[in-house]
Amino acid sequence: MIQVDVPNPLIEPDLHHLVITFQKYHCNHRCRTYDSTDKQYSKGFPQPLSERTYCSSNNLRYVYCRTKQEDQIIIPYHPETLLIWRGHINFQYITTNGFVKYITKYVTKSEPSELFDISEEDSYKKHITARRLGTMELIILLLQYPLMRCSILVLYLPSVPSEFRYRFVKPIYLLTEIGDDNNDNKLPYWDDAIDKYFDCSDHPNFHLITYPNYFHDYTIRFK
Structure with a gap:
């Protein structure tokens, strides 16, 4: 109470x-x-x-x-x-x-910022030297308590029809390689999550998998 x-x-x-x-x-x-x-x-x-x-x-x-x-x-x-x-x-x-x-x-509160002139060539040491410590983090470090950090991945899955979805244009160096080829693999836009879901493997494991579970259970890797 x-x-x-x-x-x-x-x-x-x-x-x-x-x-x-x-x-x-x-x-x-x-x-x-x-x-x-x-x-x-x-x-x-x-x-x-x-x-x-x-x-x-x-x-x-x-x-x-x-x-x-x-x-x-x-x-x-x-x-x-x-x-x-x-x-x-x-x-x-x-x-x-x-x-x-x-x-x-x-x-919405922005982090405090200041200008530093640090003569340190190593980028890692330069970051550590210039980084601003919060009061709570400083106390934890001084008391030698273990400090654990974790991040949670949030993946946006579009669900609107193709004509209403945003498309992201590929960089110029890739567009110059497309030329006049109208093949689906040569489109000027990056594939979004829906495109990747419909292009998934024909393996039986993927026959009944749902759209959200596909991205929850698998990670797409490119060679």
Whole structure:
């Protein structure tokens, strides 16, 4: 359960210390000026008092149960995780609109860039020297935790009729070799996925295979 209250120091002294130390909101130099109109900083603190946790229809965030004035500046946390992590965390219930906004923001966010003048001839070393490390990756490397990366191949399979499909023209050096030959193998366009599916082998294994399964189960290689 996500909480935003300041625990009782007599009942939960350790949790109380962690909440006061790591979960209190502090407005730093990046925070916008205090607005005397709504009495809130840029991040919405101090949060309003509430007797229950609920999702407001006109808000991207949940309104959390805050019954004491000191709870109004507490960042949402998960007690068990906070006791293990012993550092700042931010746990929140999410809404559909809030999730879409968050993902869109970071998917479209460009990577920071700078100009470097690196006198290194080896292209690999040059890339390593100039590459910008994110905070999370840097922490993982410093702590010598294993860092695993994986990528998932996404293959687009067109499904519209031939006259409506996009065609990609072959490069000029290949077009000059085509000449006046009207053979299907000499078309000026690259074959798309549908063309390759219909040109598959006559082997019995391919007689009943479907279009998506053909590309899921096999990789086309050219000699």
